[in-house]
Amino acid sequence: MAAVRSGDQFLCSICLDLFTEPVSTPCGHNFCRRCLSQHWDTSAPCRCPLCNELFHIRPELRVNTLLSEMVSQFKQEAGSRSEVSKPGEVSCDHCSAPKLKALKSCLVCLSSYCESHLQPHLSVPGLKSHQLMEPVDNMEDRMCPQHHKPLELFCRSDHSCLCTMCALLEHQSHKFVPLKEEFDQRKPSLQQTQQQSRHMVKQRRQKIQELQSSVQLSQRAVDREKSTGLQAFSALIESVQRSRERFIQELQEKHRHIQTQAEALLQQLKQEICELEQRSTEAEQLLRSEDHLHFLQHCPALPPTGLKDWSSVRLELEPFEGTAAQALTELEENLKETFTEEMKKVSKPKNKLLREQQFAVDLTLDTDTAYVNLSVSNDLKQVHHTNQRMFSDSPQRFRSLCVLTKQSFSSGRFYFEVQVKGKTYWVLGVAEESVDRKKIGTLNSKYGYWCIGFESGNVYVNYHQPRVPLSLKRAPQKVGVFVDYDEGLVSFYDADTADLIYSFTGCSFREKLFPFLNPCGNFGGSNSAPLILTAVKK
Structure with missing residues (x-):
């Protein structure tokens, strides 16, 4: 069975391909009927192409039915293991329809081979030395048109592909390297260019x-x-x-x-x-x-x-x-x-937040970032501080009472609203992805947080120094946050009255921004109300 799977004994020694109508000579060797007939037609007297035994009378050729059946079985097994080539894939040059998918291409033969037609290059000594490569179309394009040798080198002086003869005769003073070396050097740069292109497309x-x-x-x-x-x-x-x-x-x-x-x-x-x-x-x-x-x-x-x-x-x-x-x-x-x-x-007053609210996004809290003593609701919309430990430590988790959303933004505009009703302390805004989540006392724009905070009836720009108190007519019950990433703008609104609370302008964002909430401590129950991500009524 191993011989059947390898197919070595099913190769004609004349055409080096699988037998077609195999016939046997009196000396016991097998050939394709057409190959042997053409060989004897062009040579006299009749001899076995392998052992050179002389036949005084030209033998009558009859198909070896057993060998023919075995070859047919091998072709079926090989065909079942091989895939028919699809549009865009390299097909075998020696298959009749349907053409199978090529496994390798030969730089010497300038042909591509499927699994069965590749066997001679893996078993015949004269073909084993041929240079095989991943299957490609248009093998002629990979040969030097002048010297008919494979293009194996790259000239860095005039940026062209060369064969070894070109390098010796015409590019002696130039700097050339193997194609793989130039490929390895250029591929990372192309990948970077591709990423930049994808980013620009996005x-x-x-x-x-x-x-x-x-x-x-x-x-x-x-x-x-x-x-x-x-x-x-x-x-x-x-x-x-x-x-x-x-x-x-x-x-x-x-x-x-x-x-x-x-x-x-x-x-x-x-x-x-x-x-x-x-x-x-x-x-x-x-x-x-x-x-x-x-x-x-x-x-x-x-x-x-x-x-x-x-x-x-x-x-x-x-x-x-x-x-x-x-x-x-x-x-x-x-x-x-x-x-x-x-x-x-x-002329009656319109909702001044109408334009910003058109960019409303649906947010959910990321429990992997939440401080260990924060309790997050099952719908991932509410968060409050608790005296019980809710999460285990992890590298992404904050040491302060913060939690990020799962959603992040690296361009464009977005808007969200947070209900702060019933709370005496809170902080909310947006944070850069790289903020130090283990450091406490950094909730200000200097450390990558653009936020406002509420404490003892006063609203502050930033929550940690330097923080600036704001003079508001009333404490907001619901806060709207609008961000224009490209313009470097972060604005906070009283979502009920549409009054502007404060705007950070001229910000320079270079990485992802995450909305974040900080419900602050519960202070014995006086600040136990949750911060709630609410749906925006457009």
Whole structure:
């Protein structure tokens, strides 16, 4: 079985490859049928290529079925152990489809070989001396086009790859080293360049996110202001429309009043006209009569009586002039009132923390950094001091009452809020990754802490010397912390009133920043309330 796995006995001594249709000579040696036939076709008389035994009559070649089956089995086993080459991988130059993944490339043969086709280079004495290397494509590119030798040297004078002949004939006065030596020297520099490139890519991607976030913030601000402005303009427009409708309605009512008067007078006039026309008809009939008695008996009184004197009758016209002016005056007063109300609405104080809160991050406390007597809640959002030992010592753990968050930041902006309600002492802010966690009394910007602290009703910039007291109208119940890493800014706010407490400006950050909390001692229960990382309402 070991022989089957090695495959040495399945190699044709003519083509140095696995047998194809293996045949046996009368002397007992095996060859590929095609290889042996071509050998005898070009040589006479017929001899065994291995032992040189002479055959006076050319033997009839028949396939050795047992050996053929064993070769087929070996190919199957070798194929199952080998992988079919994938896109981007070097494939064997001697495999028929599917091509297997190459294990080695030969600088002498300028070919790449899979496991089975590599066997001759591992077993045949004439091939063992060939230089093998990890599989690569385009083997011709690794040979000197002038001397047809492998490129093994690197000339540091003109920065080119050489073969040994190039070094002896054309680069005698130059400084050249083996490719591996130059590779080992350049690789760390390239790795550093790659890291720098990745860092710059990361920075630019973060900048893209920042710009996109700024655009989104701008759009949301536009939408909010547009909504507010449209409501104000709609209120003003509605006020104008109401005044317009009242103006038109007043004119129409005045006109209807005159129209009603006119209709009543017209009705009387029409009625009197009818009566006068009737009398005129009767008078005309009497005028045609010659009967003196009849004429005098029916002759009406002259002139006609009971009729209205219309000479002084006039319509009482409403004073239309000035109606528009009066309407506009009323509109002006209404607009002033509406304008004042809408100005109050659009000018009402907005949340001054709105921009910073857009950069809110979700933080959790890192128990691996917490002081041994700090108690951290299961959700990793709350911390307070306890008299019981909660953790064992470790290199990352603070000796002071501090705990870092798991999250760190090395660029961009971030914002978080901490509830300090019910506490009489506390410290919070951000710290550099390299702060001395075993040293006590260093909570100030000189030692890599940008923080504020609260003690006995007063808020201080820094908590250890030099600390500066701040004059605040009220003690904050919730503190917001905003950091702009690239601008070197750390600002603290009263999250409830959005008032700025203090800002560190012009900071020079060169490493990761971690938010940190220090609940201070519980002082017999008077300061037992926890510091709480709270969710930010955007």
